[in-house]
Amino acid sequence: MAEHMDPEEFRRAGYAVVDWVADYWRTLDQRPVVPRDPPGTVTAALPATPPAHGEPVAAMLADLDEIIVPRVTHWQHPGFFGYFPANTSGPSVLADLVSSGLGAQGMLWATNPAGTELETVVLDWLVELMDLPARFRSTGAGGGVIQDSASSATLVATLAALHRASGGRWREAGVDRRYRAYTSTHGHSSIEKAARIAGLGGQGVRTIEVDPETQAMRPAALRAAIEADLANGEVPAIVVATIGTTSTTAVDPLPEIGVICAEYGIWLHVDAAYAGAAAVCPELRWSHAGVEHADSYCFDPHKWLLTGFDCDAFWVADRGELIEALTVMPEFLRNAASESGAVIDYRDWQVPLGRRFRALKLWFVLRWYGVEGLRAHLRSGIALADRFAARVRADDRFALAAPHPFSLVTFRLRAGDEASAALLARVNDSGQVHLTHTRVNGRYTLRLAVGAPLTGPEHVDRAWDLLSAAATDILAGVTSTGGSARANTPPG
Amino acid sequence: MAEHMDPEEFRRAGYAVVDWVADYWRTLDQRPVVPRDPPGTVTAALPATPPAHGEPVAAMLADLDEIIVPRVTHWQHPGFFGYFPANTSGPSVLADLVSSGLGAQGMLWATNPAGTELETVVLDWLVELMDLPARFRSTGAGGGVIQDSASSATLVATLAALHRASGGRWREAGVDRRYRAYTSTHGHSSIEKAARIAGLGGQGVRTIEVDPETQAMRPAALRAAIEADLANGEVPAIVVATIGTTSTTAVDPLPEIGVICAEYGIWLHVDAAYAGAAAVCPELRWSHAGVEHADSYCFDPHKWLLTGFDCDAFWVADRGELIEALTVMPEFLRNAASESGAVIDYRDWQVPLGRRFRALKLWFVLRWYGVEGLRAHLRSGIALADRFAARVRADDRFALAAPHPFSLVTFRLRAGDEASAALLARVNDSGQVHLTHTRVNGRYTLRLAVGAPLTGPEHVDRAWDLLSAAATDILAGVTSTGGSARANTPPG
Known part of the structure; x- marks a missing residue:
């Protein structure tokens, strides 16, 4: 510490960070998609001033686990259906590492x-x-x-x-x-x-x-x-x-x-x-x-x-x-x-x-997947969206809000805006999925966007099961057990 | 390939890329600072279309070594004195890897x-x-x-x-x-x-x-x-x-x-x-x-x-x-x-x-170095610039162009703009250092900016020795052996 990290130290610490990322991906499905802590939680857990003396990488990794990652929104989580996907992949991450190293x-x-x-x-x-x-x-x-x-x-x-x-x-x-x-x-x-x-x-x-x-x-x-x-x-x-x-x-x-x-x-x-x-x-x-x-x-x-x-x-x-x-x-x-x-x-x-040298990550991705691999990924997203849309279409309580030519499905409860907003809050409160919303023709509309590499049929089905069960409760007038402010914090 | 990279594949390939970066840094001093190949060299070496089928990471790393890295300008090279430094460090690279992994x-x-x-x-x-x-x-x-x-x-x-x-x-x-x-x-x-x-x-x-x-x-x-x-x-x-x-x-x-x-x-x-x-x-x-x-x-x-x-x-x-x-x-x-x-x-x-999650790299850098480590790095750059400026000041053929309060030294040959421009071309043509230029009060001026983490007294002294020898040749009317167009390509 305090000195520059030499190549051998980098090698050792680099393996540890690679392990950390691999383990993060391996366990991603077990985490809540979106954190629940109120604003200020991370700030309160960090010191107010920078350290006078250097610290080892292990200290940063420990704080990552303890303080940071529990308050990250997990965009790569298989239950992340918000906004549009911001998906990444192994070859992209590795190419970015090369880019960072070249500087x-x-x-x-x-x-x-x-x-x-x-x-x-x-x-x-x-x-x-x-x-x-x-x-x-x-x-x-x-x-x-x-x-x-x-x-x-x-x-x-x-x-x-x-x-x-x-x-x-x-x-x-x-x-x-x-x-x-x-x-x-x-x-x-x-x-x-x-x-x-x-x-x-x-x-x-x-x-x-x-x-x-x-x-x-x-x-x-x-x-x-x-x-x-x-x-x-x-x-x-x-x-x-x-x-x-x-x-x-x-x-x-x-x-x-x-x-x-x-x-x-x-x-x-x-x-x-x-x-x-x-x-x-x-x-x-x-x-x-x-x-x-x-x-x-x-x-x-x-x-x-x-x-x-x-x-x-x-x-x-x-x-x-x-x-x-x-x-x-x-x-x-x-x-x-x-x-x-x-x-x-x-x-x-x-x-x-x-x-930065960003072309490297596109190059690695195009080569790792090849044309057929990329097509398979895109088609998988579209098939999953179709699968979900079929569930929505088959349920009279729901309505599709617009065509779904790609991997986004938009839908609402026929019961109205208030019920649809309550539905979003409740399913997001489960921690198992994360959806966001928009307005279509002036009406409150839920968006389910498929795209994370880990998302499979079971995740889309789980999303539907959660939505369906929550709709049953909401339409029966059962209120959410979670405080509504907290339930509303993550969705976006 | 063609499939998503699973966490265990990522772990193995990640180690290989970490090794690649560590080896790059270890051997950086042995490379020419700036590539010499004419425009189009990399383009000509790459296929015109993306691959239909996926390839392993080893194929990308081989092409990195063969095609890409020999035509990269090595900003982290200890002989890089151009522009301003764009220095990086081990903890910064590792934090960026975490950021890429979190996505x-x-x-x-x-x-x-x-x-x-x-x-x-x-x-x-x-x-x-x-x-x-x-x-x-x-x-x-x-x-x-x-x-x-x-x-x-x-x-x-x-x-x-x-x-x-x-x-x-x-x-x-x-x-x-x-x-x-x-x-x-x-x-x-x-x-x-x-x-x-x-x-x-x-x-x-x-x-x-x-x-x-x-x-x-x-x-x-x-x-x-x-x-x-x-x-x-x-x-x-x-x-x-x-x-x-x-x-x-x-x-x-x-x-x-x-x-x-x-x-x-x-x-x-x-x-x-x-x-x-x-x-x-x-x-x-x-x-x-x-x-x-x-x-x-x-x-x-x-x-x-x-x-x-x-x-x-x-x-x-x-x-x-x-x-x-x-x-x-x-x-x-x-x-x-x-x-x-x-x-x-x-x-x-x-x-x-x-x-992106860029705060991670600042956090890792501030913690790895601590306040004292950062100060040591900055003071080292200033001391090296002072060391170089003292050489310039002691040589009647040269003039400092402006004060040098930080780690940049600006100077020129008293013989005039043409000699100064020739000097820049010649030292850069050596492949051992890279300097750039500007104009100060209308006069052609060389810039030597210290900042790469690997730069030590020996690199600054080598830069001076190259400059001094080239000045001797130029002032004696000896023309550069390199073609001037090629010699001028890299400097910037």
């Missing part, structure tokens, strides 16, 4: 040539694997890059769109016109956040109504909003369409939206954060019809493709527009490779300057 | 209670450790958060500043006034990038002249720029002052700048990305005089504090302003804990929604 910071090609080229290659692999438009390939005018999240992808797409909509003026003049962004009422909150960050303000976002059956954006309403804005002297800059909305995994009609964007010269960004992974399976590529219209597109391998957070895969059809929008070249970053024009400097494709 | 996504307190609270606690620890202003503590109105980088910290500071400067109007109206940001001519490029992202445009950034001796911002020039902008109907929103500029580690005069910001009601953000770590040592706290004026402050533990990239520590004096600027609350994220107001949801402190 290479790839802001420029010159500062990590292999990391830069591997990233470009694996993103080209994904274009092939998902049958994405050829113009996204780096071998043409496009290219892919790893962002931390779909939020950041939407932000950089918005910036490139402003660059284009302004005719290049925005870089120097900033937001000096009333630029507008469009998405459906079920577009992700990160679209509003990106618009705010980019200086468009809440007023700069037009939320377009959805079809109440499909929950997908209505193209006619999009066109009407664009026309109204143009008539009012506003400048339509970007449309963000979604493949797989957060509430219900609705798919916006890209063929029609794409034509509208082309007609008005508006940047089309496609946010497929969760459902993009589905395109790995040929039978699900209907969901990507019209994606050839996209100026940019992203999905999150860290959601449903077994690659640990953070890993968002983002492509543009014209990398030149993106780079022009984002590049700043100070003297201290000048180098011959960049000036040769023969290399990609990924700092110009993202908000931060520095970057 | 917990902490966008909300509810989605990782322990991760959220541990982050708040370790950032409070750093306030104590660095004697930062008490108002940055979470126990008052302030608080700290981990950002990916100082670039993102500057961006969110800019957004909070716009929120304040607009009187709350910006959230809805966007950038509808000519807001202005101020930094010195040696402020980091991320400040211009943040202003561009935020919609201020290049025109929104005022670069304030520096004192040619100290390279620090001249407060009188800052005041004059603000006055001129106000007279012109522009709205001063933020001043970004730097502790430790990238070119020379100059320290802007915060006591004077802080008074000016207070007088005009302008947000003061302090970017101490590299040199902030110095405040861990009491004898270096002079560099932070006046930091009590800051509305926000950041430094990068991933630069000089042994915590692997990415880890920027960012504090605000009033967390309410930051949260108001960034929060968006969709139904699918609503939860009882957030609505109670008793918890921190870090998604509202940053650009992305999702977040």
Whole structure:
């Protein structure tokens, strides 16, 4: 301690940490999915000041077991059905370990040539694997890059769109016109956040109504909003369409939206954060019809493709527009490779300057599973969702809230919002499963999202059994035994 | 393969990867610091499509050795003196492994209670450790958060500043006034990038002249720029002052700048990305005089504090302003804990929604080293820089370009820019060291930044010996044997 850890100490401690992770995974099913302790529990258990003298790794591992892990929400738990999955896998974790060990910071090609080229290659692999438009390939005018999240992808797409909509003026003049962004009422909150960050303000976002059956954006309403804005002297800059909305995994009609964007010269960004992974399976590529219209597109391998957070895969059809929008070249970053024009400097494709070597984890995952292994994982999630949806459909007390084309099922109790909210609180209070909620057509709706690698039929069946039993109690007027405040704390 | 990796397979493969990392570190000194292969080498060595069937981890490790690592820039190499260090350490790597294994996504307190609270606690620890202003503590109105980088910290500071400067109007109206940001001519490029992202445009950034001796911002020039902008109907929103500029580690005069910001009601953000770590040592706290004026402050533990990239520590004096600027609350994220107001949801402190469990690595590093261990590391870097600077100072052919209060030394050949540029190319071509360059008072200047954990006196002396010998050749008119294009590729 106090000294640097030498390679042999690292080897010994590293084995111990590998054991710790293996044991965590082995025992995950025995833990409650979500912790119950009130806010402040961890804070109270930790000292108020850092230690004066060094401590051994064993001390940290002991505190992990004692203080930290009992208050972690277990996203990899087979009973975790909340939000969207953020699944990881052995090969992803191992690749991240290699990345941490190398400690290479790839802001420029010159500062990590292999990391830069591997990233470009694996993103080209994904274009092939998902049958994405050829113009996204780096071998043409496009290219892919790893962002931390779909939020950041939407932000950089918005910036490139402003660059284009302004005719290049925005870089120097900033937001000096009333630029507008469009998405459906079920577009992700990160679209509003990106618009705010980019200086468009809440007023700069037009939320377009959805079809109440499909929950997908209505193209006619999009066109009407664009026309109204143009008539009012506003400048339509970007449309963000979604493949797989957060509430219900609705798919916006890209063929029609794409034509509208082309007609008005508006940047089309496609946010497929969760459902993009589905395109790995040929039978699900209907969901990507019209994606050839996209100026940019992203999905999150860290959601449903077994690659640990953070890993968002983002492509543009014209990398030149993106780079022009984002590049700043100070003297201290000048180098011959960049000036040769023969290399990609990924700092110009993202908000931060520095970057980790994240391509390694995508590379390890793609190689460990192979195409067939990834397809098997995705199909398993869809089959489990179908299995669960069949239970819901067969029970008159329940109603499905929307179609379930992927691995998310949305449903509610026919008895109403209050009963549905009580149902969520009660099943989550069991500690065996964790679901979250949304609103669909204004009604309180439960979401069950399948995706953790350990989730099997028995976990989905257990979720249904818990829901069914809780529904019986709730509809009979039996109140939950747990305090409602506590029961409500974890769900989200 | 093709199946999920089970815990026992992970254990075996994990040991192999730990061994791989330990062996990498053990042999790091024997590798060239920077690869020599031309662009495209890695791309050409990789297949054009992903594998149909799964492969074992051993295959990935073999390709790592064969294809990847020979083309990585070795930031942890003891001869790496480029840019600023991005140093990591054993405890940081191990904590990241735990974080990857947990796979917990902490966008909300509810989605990782322990991760959220541990982050708040370790950032409070750093306030104590660095004697930062008490108002940055979470126990008052302030608080700290981990950002990916100082670039993102500057961006969110800019957004909070716009929120304040607009009187709350910006959230809805966007950038509808000519807001202005101020930094010195040696402020980091991320400040211009943040202003561009935020919609201020290049025109929104005022670069304030520096004192040619100290390279620090001249407060009188800052005041004059603000006055001129106000007279012109522009709205001063933020001043970004730097502790430790990238070119020379100059320290802007915060006591004077802080008074000016207070007088005009302008947000003061302090970017101490590299040199902030110095405040861990009491004898270096002079560099932070006046930091009590800051509305926000950041430094990068991933630069000089042994915590692997990415880890920027960012504090605000009033967390309410930051949260108001960034929060968006969709139904699918609503939860009882957030609505109670008793918890921190870090998604509202940053650009992305999702977040990894990065507090673990800071916690492991602070505990492994303890306060005394961290101070020893920082003091070692400063002593090595002093040792190197003494060599430069004693050689009439060389001149120091600026003061060297921390672990960066800037210098040039008196013979001029061309000779200095040739010197950089030649020493980097040796493969034994890697330095980068900048311009100081318009003149080409070499930078030697100490910080990798393995760097000792022998490595700094070797760097000097290489520089001295190369200077002898260059000043005698002997041309480099390496092709100049190739020699120039790596430096940056």
